[in-house]
Amino acid sequence: MIQDPISITVPLELVGKTVLAVMRVAVPGESWSKLRQRLERLQVSVNGAVCENEAHRVAVGDEIILHTRPVELPKQSDVQILFIDPHLVVVAKPSGMMTHRRPEERTWSAEKKGLHPSLEEAVASLIARRSVESGQRARNSHPRVPVLRIVHRLDRDTSGLLVLARSPEAEEGLIGQFRRHTAHRVYWTIVHGHPAEETIESNLVRDRGDGRRGSINNPKVGQRAVTHVRPLEDLGAYSLVECQLETGRTNQIRIHLSERGHLVCGDVKYRQPFAAKMIDDQSHAPRLALHAAELGFVHPISGEELQFRMPLPQDLAAFLDHLRFQAHSNHATRQ
Template sequence: MPDSVSFTVSQDLVGKTVLAVLRLAIPGESWSKLRQRLERAQVSVNGVACLSEARRVEAGDVIAAHDRRVQTPQPNDVQILLIDPHVVVVEKPSGMMTHRRPEERNWPAEKKALHPSLDEAVMELIVRRSMGANGKKNQRMRQPALRLVHRLDRDTSGLLVMARSAEAEENLIGQFRRHTAHRVYWAIVHGHPVAETISSNLVRDRGDGRRGSVNNPKMGQRAVTHVRPLEDLGKYSLVECQLETGRTNQIRIHLSERGHLVCGDVKYSQPFAAKQVDDRSKAPRLALHAAELGFAHPLTGEELRFRMPFPHDLSAFYEKLRAKSH
């Protein structure tokens, strides 16, 4: 077997487990060896390590089996921007899930450590801070549980807030539900989008195993994205996307359906709308970043606003495209 075997999930494989798909793609390898690859983080889905053999695949997923462990983000890759008894604001690295899938929650600690989720990583950082402050080893038990009030796609980097108390959780969820929280993303996309508000109803399966928009107003969830172009990058553009709603993959779907695929988006790069987009951008990963986050502090009412530039990988990609376009 070569160092790496990669393939794209076709429509007829949608809903199968990663393990089952690996078995079909590498028929010469036993079930036990494939399980070992997963346990050792030697399998990736869309460039990100996958340790769960039960994970269900979607159309367009790119699955690869490697001879070496896939590098995964660790707690030190997470930056804490604000922490108090009620909230914590962080910058999530690309490749880190916000929280675990239900089937992964009972994994042993050693396996979780290979690929920590954001909530686990943040808790680890908080515990380290507490131990550094007073030298006690039982700080993990004393820390309040982190409560998720919104999420970022695994491949998306950027700003996210978590609640540390029930009161804060209820308040923040209310702000996101009423659309008073401020959320702005930066994306590098194919083509040249116009300034517009995209509104559609999104469903989990539009008929080909992927999320997408449907014309029936009685189906799915309403999704609204405000798009504003920021800079012409030749064949590409830097755009700002302000969320009014926060559905799964919302920005990626809305832009792809307009023919403006987000660079590095493997999942929606196949024929998704009327226009086929061949991604030759050589993006290092999904070029989507949660750049701005604003909300009222759930206890004090103080208006808080955070802004984070592109991380190094996307900054270098952006500068390269910019240099070519000028």
């Protein structure tokens, strides 16, 4: 019986095997029928997308997660448009939704794409619907889906603020701000332990030696990554932490905090720092406890400074309240 989520990064020797066969290797004590039930109950994901097909063939580096409960799939209606003009759109992304499709996902059937909408597709559809509802296009005409341009990304399981460009000029201007690290990006996260206020700087590589991204000691290899960490609240065994990005590498905050021994609650992927003991996550987080709470940039066309803030979504807010209550109760018991 699986008590905690299990994360499997497919090694070279398992390439071409079915997802069911890889699951059997990862959980040898569980029967074939039980493993098939997990697929049927939407408790297995491959690279973040729910997998129901036991015959799906895996590739090297694929991330397979066996969840303890069915994966809740975000819908297009879960996306919020917070600001829009002819050049850009700022949105609130729900957890569980990819920013844009991986190359292998672009050939999915329309039915599967509908089950797993990308943020890019969802926002384009919402904008097209708005144009019809506002009378900009005839109601009986087919709405033209606008072209959106990705200028930065959020991990699939991270919620929060993101900006997409709607014109080539805005795309160029926004990418320049992210490249020069002048855009303001602040994340809130709930982690194990009590991180110090510090700036973490390292070079990140795609494979630290076990198929996962991580830091490396060689300064000539990898991409420079800088995260400014500031504790906000002591939650007993956990902490609410603010992380300000100077750079924006893939999984940067999760890697930096995990390597310091402060796993982001609900993070299955980085529970085991390289060549170190696995961190036991008993937080019971509803999902990855990471949220893009603040976003600021200069409008690439008007020059206006834009600042956006988004509170924790309901699932993380409830989780935070639970940890506060738990910490208070434990403190009272010790008195």
